[in-house]
Amino acid sequence: MKHVIAFDISMGKSYMVVYNALKKCELEKEIEHTRPEFAALKLLIGDIIDGYGEQPHIVFEATGVYSRPLERFMQENGYRYCLLNPLEAKLQCDTLRIHKTDRSDAHQLALTHFTNNRRVKINSCDVYTQLKALSRHYSELDDELSVVRSRMHKVIQVTFPELERIFTSKSELFLNVAQLFPHPDIVLSYSKTIIKNRIIANTNKRISAKIAEEKAVELLKAAEQSYPAVSSTDVFCDQVIVYAKRYQELLHQKEQCIDKMATLAEGLEEYSLLLSIPGIATNTAVRLLAEIGDIRRFDNHKQLNAFAGIDIRRYQSGKFIAKDKINKRGNKHLRKLLYIVIQNMIRLRRFGQNHFVDYYDKLKKQPYNKCHKVASIACVNKLLKTIFFLVTHNMNYEYRLAANS
DSSP, X not given: OOOEEEEEEETTEEEEEEEOXXXXXXXXXXXXXXXXXXXXXXXXXXXXXXXXSSOOEEEEEOOGGGGHHHHHHHHHTTOOOEEEOHHHHHHHHOOSSOOOOHHHHHHHHHHHHTTSOOOOOOOOOHHHHHHHHHHHHHHHXXXXXXXXXXXXXXXXXXXXXXXXXXXXTTSHHHHHHHHHOSSHHHHHTSOHHHHHHHHHHTOSSOOOHHHHHHHHHHHHHHHHHOOOSSOTTSHHHHHHHXXXXXXXXXXXXXXXXXXXXXXXXXXXXXXXXXXXXXXXXXXXXXXXXXXXXXXXXXXXXXHHHHHHTOSXXXXXXXXXXXXXXEOOOSOHHHHHHHHHHHHHHHHTGGGSOOHHHHHHHHHHSTTTOOOHHHHHHHHHHHHHHHHHHHHHHTOOOOHHHHHTO
16 A cells, blocks of 8 residues: 545645555644645655655545645646545544544544545546536526526516516516616606617517507506506615616626537537437536536446436335435536426427437326326436437437437
8 A cells, every 4th residue: 555645625724644554644734725835745745756656645525615726736746636525535534433623534534545445536628627617607697696586576566567567577678678667657758659769779689660669558558557666766766777787797697608618618529419419408518518527437327327416315224114215415506407407308398309208208107107206307317328328429319219228
């Protein structure tokens, strides 16, 4: 067994221990995540390599953004290292006696490395890292969009609730009109012609003068009948404008995010393979690539299932047998995305043949008679299996072959 260097990482620093092949601790100290400290670490690793002719085993736990500087150091210097999942590290290092400090955790990581067969981290293409960062940013924008949408709905119900009935609430035109006419009294201060012209001027889509005039008439009628809870000078009207503007900004940022991801993904072979699957378009394909990463690093589709957290968790003790459930220990962002993909496929079944939908219909009928969620997760399993097969065999999706598999 080689030397083992283990790190327990916290914000901006790590506690490092060095063990020799005889399981004796030769060095332990705290290091800061700075250039001088990493330079000293490089010299230390170099001395061990020169003295023993081989690189020591390096192990540490993934701790989100805090472990990224140490990861970059390992990658730039070409060191092989083991990056542990926090749950994996906890299960391997847990003892009956609870004594948790940075120092003790580092020692436990090092000592357990002698008895555990840990996989060396395989550095994937930087494109996947960039895609993942953009995908998480997209999710954050989506979450913020939900909050802004809820707040905008609340204030519009106070100022001019009829707006949400006249226009589609997620459309660009609705957001522009909400900024122009947040209150019915503002609408009544303009003529039909001015309102019509403003509607035409404030939509990116082509809209005929006739339809714009019809919308203007609807808007005027609604303004005449509307009895808002506040006056046109109330601060709620200002809030409608602020939320509508912010909503537009978030929509544009989401589009820009997907465009960036698509540009990055075009150089990957699996991108076109994913697009060949019915029900998967640009948005879904780039986000799947971002969350899965390099699919070829998995040995089989079962590992991919575990990564997504849809592998089966079974529990039996004596005569008690618990109901099978999915583990949900994997990537929750990927799991949610895959579930949404299956729901879209089911909803858009009329546009083409799809063996995932065929499988869903089969599970819903007798003698299976599965509930909707169980059948959907089974389809997610089949989708992941198909994606793994297509990528590893460099094949496009074909319904005829998939339906017979």
